[in-house]
Amino acid sequence: MKKTSSVNHAAVLEQRIADRTVVVGVIGLGYVGLPLAVEFASHGIRTIGIDVSADKVKSLRSGKNYIQDLDDAVVERVIRKDKKLTATTDFAELSECDVIYICVPTPFTPNKDPDISHIVDSARETAKVLRNGQLIILKSTTFPGTTTKYVQPILDATGKRCGTDYFLAFSPERIDPGNKTWTTKNTPVVVGGVTPTCTRLAVAINKGIITTVVPVSSPSVAEMEKLLENIFRSVNIALVNELAQLCDRIGVNIWEVVEAASTKPFGFMPFYPGPGIGGHCILIDPYYLSWMAREVDFVTNFITLAAEVNESMPFYVRSMIEREIARQPIALAKAKILLLGMAFKKDVDDLRHSPALKVAELLIEDGIKNVHYFDPYIPTVEVHGKKLASKKTLTADYVRSFDVVVITTDHSDFDIAMICKNSKVVIDTRNATKKIRTSRKNIVLLGEGA
Template sequence: MGRHRTSREDLRERIRRRRLTVGVLGMGYVGLPLALEYARAGIRTFGFDIKPEKISQLQQGQSYIRDVPTAALAEQVQTGRLIPTGDFRHCADCDVLFICVPTPFTAHKDPDISFILQATESIAATLRPGQLIVLKSTTFPGTTEEYVLPLLQRTGLQVGEDFFLAFSPERVDPGNRVWTTANTPVVVGGVTERCTELAVAALELVVQKVVPVRNPRVAEMAKLLENIFRSVNIALVNEMAQLCDRLGVNIWEVIEAASTKPFGFMPFYPGPGIGGHCILIDPYYLAWVARRYDFVTNFVTLAAEVNESMPFYVRGLIEREIARLPVSLERARVLFLGVAFKRDVDDLRHSPALKIMELLWHDGVRQLAYYDPYIRSVEFLGRRLESMPELTPTLLRQQHIVVITTDHSGVDYEMVCRWSRVVIDTRNACRHVRRSRARVVLLGSGR
């Protein structure tokens, strides 16, 4: 009689032979592309979500995420390789489970890891020997070992022996055509060496380069460093842009000039504020955990403060231009171009444009409208607002102020400048426009 194979050997063999079942919890911007990638690699993949409407849409082969083409999704669903489901008992059928659920903050900007805990409970309910769990949601250092691990170990199973646990942060950049799930390297840190080794093998099925690190904390902290690096650098140029407005120097020309240095400089650009699910939130995750260690992240928090002040700064620019026209705040018609949080995406989360609209509303500006080819309607201050169906010279002429909050690439900025009374450009979207520049007020240009 042969020796009984251990859980680790069994799982390693399944991964090696690509005879495994994968489960992804959370069918959002991160989880859906990942699940699709495994399915396309020929691996049976369950896609779990708590929202029944998402599951039924996926079951019909319809994608709700721009980077996931419906045709590619439908093919995998029809062949039965990708199985969208709201039935978490199927976690028991999976050898490898990825947790890709949201990690928002509370109203007071403290971390809210309740979705991670809920997803972990779903896995713990049917945990069995031979399963590997990989947390991918962005979170503070210590989450995997201090919060996820105890829930799984309550089952009596041992990590590194019976089941395996790792953290591997997601780096997907929605809208990026060059860097995709397959060709973007990923970092992974397991709770034990065996956990790391198995997680590397599982990830290598769909990712070309997997970088193992010592433990989950290194991986958790690396993700925060990557995002906070961006937050700090964006804050720096945002502060510089405000100074340039006073000095009468054009920050965009300054950045272009500095970018000619071939080493030691990397361009970042100012804007109306940071939105989305990552860069805005992550500094608060780090600041929160730091407080537990009697440490105040002054630098990181200052960057967040500068970035969060930008919608207020842009509000000031808009109200100044309204006053110059002159027209009263009540009668001023303001059109926003682009409300998604960044270019060419349909993601509205923490959009600075919405924040600016709210601030203007509080100041008495009532005639607010927007045009965004990616966002059909928005809700702000309990009101529903539809996007203008089309951007036309007539629509532009009717406005007192046009504010470019997001520089979507499909917009004709030449036309915007030609027909608008005043354009407030917070993204330098009109840089190639030659005529009618007199009407453009460019953030950070000193006018």
């Protein structure tokens, strides 16, 4: 008769986590995965980072960091001196890992349907090496049901049983690039395992590097709570974006309105208007949920409307720019526009889905040939396959050479006084000119009414 194994795989893994002999694998070494891998390695835990990008792996192997929020010296130390973090493109190395985090992108298709192919690929690679006692934690933001309906079946097909042979959980990422106060360590994380044992193990491994870990009853609760967090932002930003357009019509300053409302000590949280939303999360996530909702004949009208308002903002900014050109004795096609700040938010180097990029695209599509940009965080920007012109430093002469200057992203190191002093017209979509506006008549503020 065939002997069944009586090994308690959960207890073995728990012990390895407790005595720090656990080996952690991180699939996807981007904004989420690399800080996580470095955090484990900094805690003395052997960590293997896996990425499909040979360039990223090459960079890490030579000790070079490419994520702005990470300290270069720490990355170099854990890789070259401590030798706790290794990087590879070879998925076979996953077999050495006791815990595997999946931190791959979750983009949408051109039609804005979810594209979870990177998650599925990662699950397939994991299945190839799956062994007893491994814990897999999905961190990529996705719709409820991804862990149990898409990842688990791939792993179960190996014949191993979830909850006894291997363990599976979802634990969303909350990293806020550029935020120096809330870091990987002090930002609480939520964890939902497929079984209570999966949750217990996922809590244990996270506790090794994160102060507060919050268990929930299932992966779907964890998946949905992440979408709630991001959709909460999307909806509230849409509200102020809509009010900003109304304020433009009635000549009321929306920024002052938000500031005044913020004096209420309860029941209000400030959100600010802008040229639109960007990055890899808030723009995409509402579409993940509305796509899933359609499967159960539910229409997320409210959430979709918020996304629509936010995505209309670059078009609104385009109309503000073209109105300012129309007020000058210059043809639209000949106008020179400078976009200040291309990253999707201040003080970060992330261009993904940036509203400034959309504004540039729209202006060029309208026949404006001279669209330049300046952004110390973004070395090159391509629109429709062509590089946008830029300069390394922002001089008064350079600013003076434009018909309209637009503050699309309010990076902290912009010299706003110099910019406003030397521009014919400044369109401020971020309230960056707040401190000097009263002394200058050449500033047009989004949400104030010209």
